[in-house]
Amino acid sequence: FMPVGGPGDRPPATPALEAAGLRGIDFVGKGDILASAAAIDRADLFVGNDSGLMHVSAALGRPTLGLFGPTEWWLYGPWGPKTRTAASNETRGQFAPIEDLTVDHVFDAVLALHDAYIVETPANP
Known part of the structure; x- marks a missing residue:
């Protein structure tokens, strides 16, 4: 971590x-941003809010989970084949704050990324 x-x-x-x-x-x-990018490039998986570092992770091809509140995750989310989003407005309504994003929702998204791109053995068999 x-x-x-x-x-x-x-x-x-x-x-x-x-x-x-x-x-x-x-x-x-x-x-700085270059040192952060180098650290992210060594990570197995990136989980972060709607930020520049989230986009750096996606651009580096790391499995990336973007966390969103009421913003347009479909527009501002990470791009790439190994990216996913978890957004409060997927489960709580259009203007739900990020605080409404549940731990279970994020955990399920992390497991899905993990199982799809990281290990030979699924974390959630």
């Missing part, structure tokens, strides 16, 4: 890094 982002991403990344313990790699605010 490696959160990537700028210094402003520190507050939301801290609880996740603490939960990850020794399995976490803290890359928040540690490099």
Whole structure:
């Protein structure tokens, strides 16, 4: 688990890094866009909000899950054969905030990407 982002991403990344313990790699605010792209290129899977780094991941051909709130995921989502989106407005209505995106919805999308592109053995047999 490696959160990537700028210094402003520190507050939301801290609880996740603490939960990850020794399995976490803290890359928040540690490099410029090129360093972040290099880190993403080494990842097995990228999960992130509607951001430039999400598009970098998709452009690098990494399995990419874009998380969306009420914005047009079909227009601004990641492009590429190994990309998917999870959006709050898929399950909660047109103007649902990203906070309405459920953990189960994201987890199911991560499992689908994982099973399709990462391992020989499915994570959810």
